[in-house]
Amino acid sequence: MSALTGKQRVQKLFKREPVDTMPCFSGQGAVVIQAIEKMGTKFAKIHTDARLLAESAITSARIFNMDAVVIPYDMAAVAEAMGRGISLYDGADGIIYPTVPNKWKNLDEIDIPKDYLSRGRLPMIDEAFKIIKQEAPDLGVGAWVLGPFTLAGQIMELDILLKGLKKQKEQIEIFLDQVTQVTVDMVKHYQTLDVDFISVRDMGSGTDLLSPRMWKTLVGPNLKKVFDAITCVPSVNHICGSTDMIIEMMHECGANALSVDQKNNVALTREKLGNDVLLFGNFDPYKTLTQLEDVKEVEAVIKQCIDNGLDAVWPGCDIWPDVKKENMEAYVRTVKEYGKKASPAVGRI
Amino acid sequence: MSAQEEILAALKQAVVDYEEDDCAEAAQRALDEGVDPMLAVMEGLAAGMEEVGVLFDTNEYFVPEVLMCADALYKGLDILRPHITLQTDAPKASVVIGSIQGDVHDIGKNLVKMMFDVAGWDVYDLGRDVPLEAFVEKQLDVKSDVLAMSAMMTTTMMGMKKVIAMVKEKNPDCLIMLGGAPVTRDVANLFGADGYAESAGNAVSEGIKMIGRLREYQKGDIK
Numbered sequence: 001m002s003a004l005t006g007k008q009r010v011q012k013l014f015k016r017e018p019v020d021t022m023p024c025f026s027g028q029g030a031v032v033i034q035a036i037e038k039m040g041t042k043f044a045k046i047h048t049d050a051r052l053l054a055e056s057a058i059t060s061a062r063i064f065n066m067d068a069v070v071i072p073y074d075m076a077a078v079a080e081a082m083g084r085g086i087s088l089y090d091g092a093d094g095i096i097y098p099t100v101p102n103k104w105k106n107l108d109e110i111d112i113p114k115d116y117l118s119r120g121r122l123p124m125i126d127e128a129f130k131i132i133k134q135e136a137p138d139l140g141v142g143a144w145v146l147g148p149f150t151l152a153g154q155i156m157e158l159d160i161l162l163k164g165l166k167k168q169k170e171q172i173e174i175f176l177d178q179v180t181q182v183t184v185d186m187v188k189h190y191q192t193l194d195v196d197f198i199s200v201r202d203m204g205s206g207t208d209l210l211s212p213r214m215w216k217t218l219v220g221p222n223l224k225k226v227f228d229a230i231t232c233v234p235s236v237n238h239i240c241g242s243t244d245m246i247i248e249m250m251h252e253c254g255a256n257a258l259s260v261d262q263k264n265n266v267a268l269t270r271e272k273l274g275n276d277v278l279l280f281g282n283f284d285p286y287k288t289l290t291q292l293e294d295v296k297e298v299e300a301v302i303k304q305c306i307d308n309g310l311d312a313v314w315p316g317c318d319i320w321p322d323v324k325k326e327n328m329e330a331y332v333r334t335v336k337e338y339g340k341k342a343s344p345a346v347g348r349i
Numbered sequence: 350m351s352a353q354e355e356i357l358a359a360l361k362q363a364v365v366d367y368e369e370d371d372c373a374e375a376a377q378r379a380l381d382e383g384v385d386p387m388l389a390v391m392e393g394l395a396a397g398m399e400e401v402g403v404l405f406d407t408n409e410y411f412v413p414e415v416l417m418c419a420d421a422l423y424k425g426l427d428i429l430r431p432h433i434t435l436q437t438d439a440p441k442a443s444v445v446i447g448s449i450q451g452d453v454h455d456i457g458k459n460l461v462k463m464m465f466d467v468a469g470w471d472v473y474d475l476g477r478d479v480p481l482e483a484f485v486e487k488q489l490d491v492k493s494d495v496l497a498m499s500a501m502m503t504t505t506m507m508g509m510k511k512v513i514a515m516v517k518e519k520n521p522d523c524l525i526m527l528g529g530a531p532v533t534r535d536v537a538n539l540f541g542a543d544g545y546a547e548s549a550g551n552a553v554s555e556g557i558k559m560i561g562r563l564r565e566y567q568k569g570d571i572k
Contacts, residue, residue, distance in 0.1 A: 087478065089451060094507060096451035099478065103453075159456055162413040163420070166367075211411040245408075286506075322507075 006067030010140030010196055013312060014234035014256055016278065018347040022312060022339025024332045025068035027142055027199030027236050027259055027280070029318035033095070034325060035059035043321060044090040047074055047098050050124045054131035061139055064328050065336075068140030068196065069132060072125050073318070074098040075146060078182065079154040081120035082112055095321050104156040107164065107171050112155075112178060117189060129193045140197070143190040147202025147239075148180040148222040149210075155179070158204070165214060173218070180222040184229040191233050199236040199259065200226055203317075206241030206263075215246045220253055227254040236280065240317050248272060261316025270309035275344040278311045285315035288331065289323040295330040302334040311343040353384050360393025360425055365400050367417035369424045376425035386429040387469075394422045394429075395467050412456065419463050426466060433469065442468070444495040445487045447475030449508045451500075457528055458499040465497075481508050485515045488523060497526040 004012070009023040035056050036043055046052040057069035079100040080086040089096040104110050113119065132141055146154060152175065153161055164172040183200070190198050205219045227235055237255035239246075243264045250258055257278035260269065266282050273279070288301050305313045313335050319328075342348045350358070356379045363372035372394075379389040401418045404410040410418075444465050448455045455477040465472045473491055475483055488496050496516055500506040513525055 087451075092450060092480075093511075096508070099451060099453045101453070101478070158454065159416055159459070162456075163416050165413050166417060207408075207411070209412045211408070214411070214413070320507075 005138040006061070007138055007140045007196060010068045013346055014197060014278070016276075016346050018342075018349045020340075020349050021336050022306070022343060022346075023067040023140070024335040024339075025066055025070075025140060025142070025312065026314050026319065027070055027144055027197070027201070027238055028285075028315055029073040030060055030066060030070060030315075031056050031073050031321055032060045032063065032319065032323050032328065033321045034063050034323075034328075036321065038063070042090075043095045044088050044092070047072065047088065048121060048124065050127035050131060053125065053128040054135070057128075058132060058136045058139065061136070064332050066139075066332060068142055069136070070142035070144055070199070071128055071132070072121070075150075075154060076100045077121050077125060078116070078146065078151060078186065079103070081116040081122045082155055083119075084155055086120070097318075100154055103154070106160060107156070107168065107175055110156065110175060110178075112182065116182070117185065126193060129195065133194070141195045142197045142199060143193070143195040144199040144201055144238075145183055145186045145190070145226075147200050147205060147219070148176055148183050148226065149219045150202045150204035151183060152176055152179045153204050162209065165210075165218060176218060176222055180225050183222075183226050187226055187230050187235075191230065195233060197234045197236060197256075198230055199238050200230075200255065201238045201240075203238065203240045206239050206243055207245050208241040212245045212249070216249055220246075220249045223250075223253040230255075238280075238314075244268065251277060257311070259314050263316075266305070266308040266310060270344060275309075278345050279309065280312040280314040281305065281310055282308075282316050283313065285317055285319045289315075289327045290320050292324075292327055295326050298327045298330040299334045299338075302331055303338050306335075306338055306341075306343070309344050311345045313339070352382055353388075356382065356384055357389065357393040357396070360389060361397035361400065363425070364394055364397025364418050364421050365404070367414060367421045369421045372421040372425040373428060376428035379429065380432060386432040389429050390426060390433070390467060394425050398422055398463075398467075415460070416456065419460060422463065422467070430466075430469075441471060442495070443471035443473065443491060443493040444497055445473045445475065445484065445491065445493045446497040447479040447484060447499070448477035449484075449498050449500045449506075449512070450478055450480050451508065453478050455499070458497075461497060461499070461526075461528055465495075481512050481515070484512045485519075488516050489519055492520070493523065495524045495526060497528070499528045 004020050009019050010025055012019045013023050038059055039055060041052055046056045053071055057071050061069050074097045076086055076098045084100045085102040087099045087101045187198055202223060205215060234256040236257045236259050237250050237253055238259035239250060240261040241263055243260045247269050251273055257280055259280040260282050262282050262284040264282055270279060283301050283305055288298055292298050302313055356375055359375035363375055401410060401415060405415055446458060446462050448458050462472055462474055473487055475487060498509050498512060500509060509527055516523055
């Protein structure tokens with residue numbers, strides 16, 4: 001039997017069908033500087049042009065033999081489409097991700113335009129998906145959206161939102177309902193683009209910020225609505241930061257897979273959730289791919305992730321684009337070699 | 350319990366219960382009844398924030414509660430601070446603080462700023478999404494003792510390294526503090542910083558612990 005393509009490997013993983021080896025991919029940004037340099041462009045330019053966005057994703061995957069791509073790279077696209085603006089930092093040196101400069105400052109100001117799906121860069125991102133599917137049919141294609149709570153923090157001031165959870169609970173609940181509908185619209189839209197998976201990243205909702213009780217009442221139910229709306233594509237529930245206290249509730253939201261970062265005790269999570277759950281994570285991307293001096297240390301980190309019971313080794317956050325080439329190679333190589341043995345939820349061919 | 354002790358307890362409780370109006374009222378009472386305003390700040394407001402730190406460390410309070418406690422503290426501080434008379438021969442420390450370019454988050458930064466405000470430092474708050482050069486220009490302009498920078502995401506952390514290099518080159522005596530979710534002790538050392546707070550959560554703990562040390566210092570417990 002010939003080797004699987006990256007797309008096949010990713011698709012089988014989500015179906016929990018046996019694969020030849022563990023696919024190496026991410027639901028977090030995985031664009032790397034080596035690709036940007038090879039294309040002769042700058043990081044600040046790849047967020048606004050469909051061709052550059054698609055090409056940077058494909059080139060990053062090709063250089064390091066990753067199995068899938070995921071776009072876009074920044075968190076600001078939906079907020080920008082709602083008229084909150086965009087800071088691209090195109091005059092700055094080095095790598096700075098786009099941000100949202102004009103968040104709403106109170107609940108009374110909020111006015112979500114009905115046609116946001118056709119505004120800002122969202123149509124351009126759709127076009128980038130089409131280019132990727134045409135030009136790299138062998139690669140898995142991932143889309144991602146912000147979870148409702150994190151999206152809420154992208155369009156209104158976070159401290160107002162956090163304090164509002166206690167001071168203006170009813171109004172905040174209504175606002176979160178509105179934002180949840182936006183996320184539902186987004187995931188429905190991405191399903192029509194026939195992507196291979198959708199990752200919902202509510203990265204601002206971990207227990208570094210919120211109590212488990214708040215998560216249970218204000219985050220979990222809204223995430224469940226989002227996952228209920230993802231009916232024909234595999235889904236991933238990703239939260240970074242502290243998740244040990246909410247991991248069972250994350251699982252109850254109904255995604256096909258869970259993704260956590262390095263703060264999660266994966267061995268314990270696996271014990272809590274059992275072997276049938278697809279579990280992804282959880283290495284520190286900056287430390288592992290940018291800082292470690294010896295590829296043997298990288299290999300050890302990745303092997304530990306697999307030994308702890310993960311079904312795919314995902315970075316806990318976006319890969320910092322300025323990775324060391326040899327560290328990135330060691331990451332992918334170790335996943336593919338050490339990942340030949342079955343993982344808890346997925347067997348091997 | 351003496352009237353002074355009652356007022357200090359009321360200030361402390363108002364911060365813990367995040368009751369802004371109660372805190373303002375207790376602060377005004379402190380002034381009206383002749384309580385030393387510095388004592389009211391340290392043994393009332395700061396003591397309350399220390400207890401908030403304990404509640405945070407034991408997962409009874411989370412960031413929303415801490416933010417509201419900070420609001421209550423500032424209500425009292427705004428009333429008390431104008432009445433604090435500094436000894437003319439006492440050195441007054443200063444800090445330039447801000448969130449680095451590319452980072453629009455400022456919760457951790459604001460909590461650390463609170464610590465400097467309580468301590469009575471001159472605080473130059475540059476806000477968030479601050480261009481690298483603005484940190485350098487302001488530090489060199491006001492010659493602050495400390496430069497404090499925050500980055501909530503890995504994606505903005507690298508800018509800190511450039512600022513540290515620029516400031517240390519021109520003013521090697523300036524102490525540099527880093528904070529934010531992606532900043533570890535290793536990163537702080539690698540970048541040439543003098544101190545760090547690891548995350549929004551740790552900024553809360555670290556900021557409050559600094560307040561605790563400040564209170565001990567004021568009491569002459571440590572030198």
